[in-house]
Amino acid sequence: MIKHDILIVGGGLTGLRAAVGLCDRFDVGLVSKVYPTRSHSIAAQGGINAPLANNPDSRDDTWEKHTFDTVKGSDYLADQDAAELMCREAAPIVYEMEHWGCPFSRFADGTIAQRPFGGAGYPRTCYSADITGHVLLNTLYERAVAKGVKIYPEWFVTALSIEAGQCHGVVVLDMRTGELIPVAAGTTFFGTGGYGRVFQHSTNALINTGSGIGMAYAAGAPLKDMEFVQFHPTCLIGTSILMTEGCRGEGGYLVNNQGERFMQRYAPTAMELAPRDIVSRCIQTEINEGRGFEHPLGTYIQLDLRHLGAQKIQERLCGIRQISIDFVGVDPVDEPIPIRPAQHYSMGGIDVDIRCASEVRGFYTGGECSCVSVHGANRLGGNSLLDTIVFGKVASRTIGEDPEVRTRRPDERALLKLKEEVERTLRKLASPGSERPALLQAELSAMMSEKVGIFRTREELTQALQKVIEFKERYRSVGVTSAARHMNYELTGAVELGYMLEVAHTIVLGAILREESRGSHFRLDFNTRNDADWLKHTIARMGSDGSPAISFKEVTITRYEPKERKY
Amino acid sequence: MIKASAYTFKILRYDAAEPGNAPRFATYRINVIPGLTVLTVLLRIREELDGTLAFRSSCRSAVCGSCGMVMNGEIGLACRTQVATFESDTIILEPLPNLEVIRDLVVDLTPFWQMYEKIQPYLIRQSPVPDKEIPQSEAERQRIDQFVNCILCACCYGACPVLAREPGYVGPAAAAKLARFVLDSRDERPGAALETVDDEKGVWACDTVFRCIDACPKEVRPTDGIVDLRKAILKHRFHKLLGKSEP
Numbered sequence A: 001m002i003k004h005d006i007l008i009v010g011g012g013l014t015g016l017r018a019a020v021g022l023c024d025r026f027d028v029g030l031v032s033k034v035y036p037t038r039s040h041s042i043a044a045q046g047g048i049n050a051p052l053a054n055n056p057d058s059r060d061d062t063w064e065k066h067t068f069d070t071v072k073g074s075d076y077l078a079d080q081d082a083a084e085l086m087c088r089e090a091a092p093i094v095y096e097m098e099h100w101g102c103p104f105s106r107f108a109d110g111t112i113a114q115r116p117f118g119g120a121g122y123p124r125t126c127y128s129a130d131i132t133g134h135v136l137l138n139t140l141y142e143r144a145v146a147k148g149v150k151i152y153p154e155w156f157v158t159a160l161s162i163e164a165g166q167c168h169g170v171v172v173l174d175m176r177t178g179e180l181i182p183v184a185a186g187t188t189f190f191g192t193g194g195y196g197r198v199f200q201h202s203t204n205a206l207i208n209t210g211s212g213i214g215m216a217y218a219a220g221a222p223l224k225d226m227e228f229v230q231f232h233p234t235c236l237i238g239t240s241i242l243m244t245e246g247c248r249g250e251g252g253y254l255v256n257n258q259g260e261r262f263m264q265r266y267a268p269t270a271m272e273l274a275p276r277d278i279v280s281r282c283i284q285t286e287i288n289e290g291r292g293f294e295h296p297l298g299t300y301i302q303l304d305l306r307h308l309g310a311q312k313i314q315e316r317l318c319g320i321r322q323i324s325i326d327f328v329g330v331d332p333v334d335e336p337i338p339i340r341p342a343q344h345y346s347m348g349g350i351d352v353d354i355r356c357a358s359e360v361r362g363f364y365t366g367g368e369c370s371c372v373s374v375h376g377a378n379r380l381g382g383n384s385l386l387d388t389i390v391f392g393k394v395a396s397r398t399i400g401e402d403p404e405v406r407t408r409r410p411d412e413r414a415l416l417k418l419k420e421e422v423e424r425t426l427r428k429l430a431s432p433g434s435e436r437p438a439l440l441q442a443e444l445s446a447m448m449s450e451k452v453g454i455f456r457t458r459e460e461l462t463q464a465l466q467k468v469i470e471f472k473e474r475y476r477s478v479g480v481t482s483a484a485r486h487m488n489y490e491l492t493g494a495v496e497l498g499y500m501l502e503v504a505h506t507i508v509l510g511a512i513l514r515e516e517s518r519g520s521h522f523r524l525d526f527n528t529r530n531d532a533d534w535l536k537h538t539i540a541r542m543g544s545d546g547s548p549a550i551s552f553k554e555v556t557i558t559r560y561e562p563k564e565r566k567y
Numbered sequence B: 001m002i003k004a005s006a007y008t009f010k011i012l013r014y015d016a017a018e019p020g021n022a023p024r025f026a027t028y029r030i031n032v033i034p035g036l037t038v039l040t041v042l043l044r045i046r047e048e049l050d051g052t053l054a055f056r057s058s059c060r061s062a063v064c065g066s067c068g069m070v071m072n073g074e075i076g077l078a079c080r081t082q083v084a085t086f087e088s089d090t091i092i093l094e095p096l097p098n099l100e101v102i103r104d105l106v107v108d109l110t111p112f113w114q115m116y117e118k119i120q121p122y123l124i125r126q127s128p129v130p131d132k133e134i135p136q137s138e139a140e141r142q143r144i145d146q147f148v149n150c151i152l153c154a155c156c157y158g159a160c161p162v163l164a165r166e167p168g169y170v171g172p173a174a175a176a177k178l179a180r181f182v183l184d185s186r187d188e189r190p191g192a193a194l195e196t197v198d199d200e201k202g203v204w205a206c207d208t209v210f211r212c213i214d215a216c217p218k219e220v221r222p223t224d225g226i227v228d229l230r231k232a233i234l235k236h237r238f239h240k241l242l243g244k245s246e247p
């Protein structure tokens, strides 16, 4: 057994920021199933929002305006005190990252460059070309190395221990040796990222299974607002690799097969820079109504950058250009990029308060796996990188100020019991079974993309629920090829699939219950927002029968009364 | 161009936990279509044919640096390498050289990360930071651009002929990372910090045969960084000789 006062799971931006904030004063261990720089944060492209007012068009930008845009973008489901906290902290954390060496792009006056992004009243998205996640994650990893954070790379967390309302740590599989190791900690923090791979068409990395969310839920921590799934408008056909919102921020057009910039019919003012939920629905509508282009990989819409010119494309969107050339053979300098919407971000997640504390003693979360909630029903581009770093920092503050942090004793017996359970699970997964985990996962994700997508109906959601229940039943027959535990990706994948099914279950059930349309959740059979009945968060807890039981929580409203969203 | 509807993939398999079983090639026949990447093939093999195949992968879009390997003798990322780009319809996949194999295509990256940590891969400041950003001109930012792009995939480490004969060599990626900081207008590390790479296992060991540049999937030129570091070291030695304090 290994022990730390504070255990951090996740080597993405959130986990690293939390660790950097705590390691000077406490005994901290950080566990990640991949080397930290392989975390999905690395893939973020477009930028991070902060009202620095560096752009000539944003001189009177303020954190209040940023908060308003965030709340409006969230379709008024965000908790306004939390959104305010995030936006107040935005400028300080961007400066802090810069001081730690983050190589942002620069304006001619030497200040951090900022570009326009969707749903924002001002150009406030700070960026480094189109590799903003890469530079931020490298910078935080560098800080972690500088401070000597104890990191356990390629340690896969298999289960979370919660007993008697307290968290006692996790059971990990050391992927290199195949050993099962209980890690005891009085305080556990999850920055385990999103669940994109629950959907077939997703911009997310293959490792984004949402297992952290699933295992917290299975251990008894409640989830919040799981029905809110962001679909990004512009993803490469075939692979669904993201073409950053920065493409439109830099002036890119969306064009249908009539040669029309169709956004003028839907959002005449914001045009291509309307928020993501809206643009995704518009693109899907164009495709559904026959105004898309046909391709063997599917029907698509064009993202046209040609008018920006070769130089600007090369300077600001060089990564996008390379991806487009590598993966669909299209050079955006000469041809429009073929795109369509795909799953991109998890607004919902583990239910925590504005201090990152869950209802379980000693268990905290932040970043994409958690739901504070700052993004409500729809996240604005550039606000997620912000969320990860701000709430990684907030968590380190909360944990650092917790009077019990050094004295809270985890129950090691509970942890050893959990280890035995995991042992049994692994043995069962390695005994002959009729279902291959990857194929069952493929069926699950195809079903989720088909029935729980941009446009939802009760009929399809009900079918989806039946399917999830059926898949869960079939999961009992999953068997992997080899019982060896080291670098056995089929085995870890099978463990993750169990958690993905739980995550899917909560998404589907939340989507069925929420009989309104708000942000990313659009019901064709209830196609307007209904504040009277639904201005509230959904909370999912695992019931005694293993199905989610849903309850509700008030939304915190401080200064922005819910209004209709127009762009 | 696709050469045939089905390709043969020969993958070097070995498990360090079973050292008695020598490395061997396993052969798989896979139907291919245009646009198919080597990573997709690997995933398909693991998912449908052989669940025991070990390889790393994550972002599948050439940014996370997980899937470096040797493909028909060339080092690169499996996720951005299309099957159709090879001359033949037989594709041989091997783990990155210069690193011990843990299992199949998964190598032990410990020495790679040790070198990375050794060079102090972080911005070092002496002067206090301003309230806002430390100003940096576009040209200064440009100067570090190529080194900033490094994704730490270790392709250069695998390609380096110096590392093949001298495992203690700092290697191209760590040197490029150090250059990224030394060239950063905001970095204030003392010249003495360069002494960690000022020996026969440091930047002077480079043969300047540019294998690292060929292998880099991100168009980083580690050799440029090594040349810059050599210059900086000479300058530092010169200052020391004159007993002058650092500029």
Ligand SMILES: Cc1cc2nc3c(=O)[nH]c(=O)nc-3n(C[C@H](O)[C@H](O)[C@H](O)COP(=O)(O)OP(=O)(O)OC[C@H]3O[C@@H](n4cnc5c(N)ncnc54)[C@H](O)[C@@H]3O)c2cc1C
Pocket (backbone or CB within 6 Å): A009, A010, A011, A012, A013, A014, A015, A031, A032, A033, A034, A035, A036, A039, A040, A041, A042, A043, A044, A045, A046, A047, A048, A049, A132, A133, A155, A156, A157, A158, A191, A192, A193, A194, A203, A204, A205, A208, A211, A212, A242, A244, A344, A345, A366, A367, A368, A369, A381, A382, A383, A384, A385, A386, A388
């Ligand atoms: C392609 C793409 C582009 C994006 N661009 C932007 C952008 O421009 N601006 C913006 O604001 N947002 C953007 N986002 C969103 C943003 O990047 C993510 O929301 C954010 O990086 C998530 O960070 P995180 O720290 O929460 O999780 P991650 O970076 O996903 O890290 C999760 C960590 O948890 C670990 N982990 C997970 N499960 C386990 C387990 N079972 N055991 C052990 N370790 C585990 C992983 O190893 C990893 O280290 C983008 C997202 C995508 C997909």
